[in-house]
Amino acid sequence: MGGVEVTEGATQLPPTVTGFAAKCAIAALHRRNVATQPLLHRAGLSEHAFDNPRHRVSAVGQVKFLECAAEAMDDTVFGLHLAQQSNPREAGLLFYVVSAAKNFGEAWTLFARYCRIVNESARLKISRQPESVVVEISFVGIPRHRARQITEFQFAVVLRIFRELTGRDIRPIRVACAHVRNADLREIQRAFGCPVEFGAPSDQLEFSNETFALPLVTGDPHLLETLRRFCDEAARARHTALGSIRASVETEVQRLRAADDAWQLGDLIGRLSPPVLRRLAHFRGNALPLALAQPSKHVRVSWPRDGPENQNIGAQQQAWRRRRRYIVRRETGAEPRIGSCGSPQ
Secondary structure (H helix, E strand, C coil): CCCCCCCCCCCCCCCEECCHHHHHHHHHHHHCCCCCHHHHHHCCCCHHHHCCCCCCEEHHHHHHHHHHHHHHHCCCCHHHHHHHHCCHHHHCHHHHHHHCCCEHHHHHHHHHHHHHHCECCEEEEEEECCCEEEEEEEECCCCHHHCHHHHHHHHHHHHHHHHHHHCCCCCCCEEEECCCCCCCHHHHHHHHCCCEEECCCCEEEEEEHHHHCCECCCCCHHHHHHHHHHHHHHHHCCCCCCCCHHHHHHHHHHHHHHCCCHHHHHHHHHHCCHHHHHHHCECCCCECCHHHCCCCCCCCCECCCCCHHHHCHHHHHHHHHHHHHHHHHHHHCCCCCCCCCCCCC
16 A cells, blocks of 8 residues: 555554644744644643643644644744754753764664654654665654644754754755645755655655765764663653554545545555445544545545445455445546456455
8 A cells, every 4th residue: 555554453552742843833932922722722732731841742733733833823834944943952862862973874873763752653764875875754643744844843953953963064965755835945945955855755854975974073972872771761661653544544645646646546545454444434424534535625425335245255345346436436536447456455
């Protein structure tokens, strides 16, 4: 299913964050005399949750809050501007352990290992290419298409941190974002100092091998050795968040919609097993989630219900084909191609 990973039968706890981005947003809203309580309420958060620095908040709530704050500030690049105003040291332990690394590459390795201290939903994968290094970032349990402001905030903060730690105007070779953006492209490219691709298959930062070898002016092996123990303990305390089925499918569907790839969208739907589809369709009976409806409307799509005729494998496959054909026709306005979706697993 491309970028969709589904885990069934597991106990899933929603990912949490320290709320660094949300705290920065609250401060920015206060400076503009914008009431924060209604926005926090819309995001499912409480302002009192930020009184205790040890208290963690919902990762999904933080994502929603930054989107609400951007709307209230009438700032479509709110996340980028927020990163430029923030103090990265307020991210806490993660900032200091990264700053103690000997070079840019080791700093990224530490960041990948300990990022869940700050954000349990974040996953980093570092891939070395012949002439560059690609850092791929994914967010588990969060519908990626809803996370525009938080993603741009985090990318900009990370880049700001490494520019400070190296004493260089570090510029990636390339930045890729999974969400779609059609406005303010020049400002974003100026901030990152490189081409930025939107609607990409995944979120990535690509750096040259020379950049990855740059030393950090703040490197301190003794401090690093001391902080590792605290970071290992803090990381163990953070559970590994599992991706929710709805979040994973919503993210992939929005990516395929942005690419106008109707056939892959049909293939995605066709490869989901009936139990997964039933779990996705928990809104008002057998209704397709809003992510699979028309992007500009809240359109409900009902699937044919399973009946007594679906007791044997042959009948189940026929019912599945009817269901798949119904959804693809509703989504694309065309009949699915023969063999485009495969049989349910």
